Amino acid sequence: MNEFEQGRNRSPRGPIGLMKRVYKYVLPEVRSCLDSWRKDAEGIPDPELRKQALASIETKQFHCEGGGIYAAGNLSMRHILIPLIVAYQTISDYLDNLCDRSTSLDPADFRLLHKSMLDAVTPGAEPVNYYALRTEQNDGGYLHRLVRKCQEMTSRLPGYGAATEEVYNLAVLYTDLQVYKHIHPELREAALKEWWEKEGYRAPHLQWNEFAAATGSTLGVFMLFLASCDPKLSTVASSSIRAAYFPHVCGLHIMLDYLIDQDEDRAGGDLNFCNYYENTDMMLNRIASIVEWARKDVRSLPENSMHRMIIEGLLALYLSDPKVSEQREVRSVSRRLMKNSPLTRLFFFVNSRWIRKHMY
Template sequence: MNEKGQIQYQVPRNPVSLMSRVYKHILPEVRKELDGWRQAASEIPDAELRKQALASIETKQFHCEGGGIYAAVELPYRLILTKLIVAYQTISDYLDNLCDRSTSMDPDDFRLLHKSMLDAVDPGAVPVNYYALREEQDDGGYLHALVTTCQSCIRQLPGYKAAMPYVQDLAGLYTDLQVYKHIKPELREPALLEWWELHRNRTPHLQWNEFAAATGSTLGVFMFFLAATDRHLDDANAARIHAAYFPHVCCLHIMLDYLIDQEEDRLGGDLNFCNYYDSAEVMLDRISSIVESARKDVAMIPSTSFHRMIIEGLLAIYLSDPKVSEQQEVRAASKRLMKGSPLTRLFFFFNSRWIRKHLYE
């Protein structure tokens, strides 16, 4: 803690040092953790649960790799955070697959499944049968193992007591979103609008789809995991972190995700928050405004340069995705968002392309 009472995080302060740590430590360590969960998923007795668990790791590995940025600290916390972030994100991706391609449309089933995410961030919670309201039951202990791994890691974070209420707030909002966005298609928008009415005072400047997008990000939770490595974290600093990440950084993350997934979601009949604007021009104006708000917000917390790199990295990672070139409107949107980019964003943009070309192919 510095003389102003602010927490200081020992994270990389420039793009070169950050990417150096990503290549040297984060990517290999995240992939090692995922290999363990892939092996566990392959042993799930129920065929449908096994299929979705394996598919979530296969197709969403980059979620864990991106989240691993928040583990870019020195040992021993780097390994603790990596294990924690990978386990938590794997729960998220697995449940998203289960609900997206679900054999059920029961909101109570979705809420019980996502109770695992609430239990994962409460080290005192006792895991339950999260599959109790669906036909598929036997995962061989896979989801319980993910939950208890998170709890075990959290117990090693000395500042987690201050972080926990804010993490529970974000995890609770995330759970609500996952329930409402996966119910019967004709019920989704009314349910989301009714839910927004309960919370719109928290983000009165955002439209309902933007608030919903903000609740769908795990970045705020990962930032709290990082912050909790400092035993001096207190409520005042935790509140600043919450305000710095929610809603704008989190909203930007998910709006970019939906931006590049528009064609995929259209074909799959999935809800997409980019489809609720009057025009592509309006959508781009809103996303650009959210970018600027996010930049201002992270100036309120220590290691501002690190958090600004996160923002530039989000834009670079999503706008360099191969899906962009496959969609004419998205390609035009990407060009506009990349126009006049700072050097940091361009640096991450070309690094993202290199990683995809050399590490995924």
């Protein structure tokens, strides 16, 4: 392997190198994959399923773009990583739309829908009728094709066998969250707290809303996809990688997402994990603590500079969102989180704004 190829297999060492890869490879290839799925979704026969599939791609494109950054950690495997990340995130976003704006409040329906995410990370699993418990049925095979794409790509990752159990466990937690957070509004909080009583031992220092938020992130799964590019990956290493991401990096990701969506969720009657603090100061202090725990966790990872950049990039991406300026309380929290920011975070902040302005 020559020096150029070795460089493509390594994570970028600094923010400029990372963004070069993002602009040159990640964004164009993610958008190409999404265009294909958009065309596929346009052919969904059921009007409600078609509406939600197209809306999820239209409004949540940046989820796939953010996830695609993990392909920058190994450019020589991006032909597998990018289609895999885009397909898996597209399933997540599509099902989130179906459940958020659901014609059903049946937890069994939500669990069956999300079985697709468990099957997607299990090569060889046979897809079923994931819509069997709801009125809308005919998606023309759209969800099955997404599941099959994930299975095809994971089966081509040379180290995936060692990561399968950790990926599956994260997908189970994600599924549980989606079931409990989408049931009847009067039942949600009690169901989530009861679930936390069973599962919270995984992170006893987190409050129930913070633990729930951590389970809602796909970043731990994407990191394990990246790690699976290594044919020498072991189950021990996979466990360590999962622990470096879950719960703190994952929790930071989703708490920031909920932070900027407070007005939107209030209007839609959706549950928001930032609304369970006594006051703004407590919310700020807890998010700041999660940032520090996340930074400490990723130090254990090999080539950890990329993962430190991802933490700074998460803060920059969410705190530069236009929604921040529209909410007085969120604007105040954002200013305080950005205070005394390292140069890396400021660099990503500027890039996030530039991408939004010039590439959408």
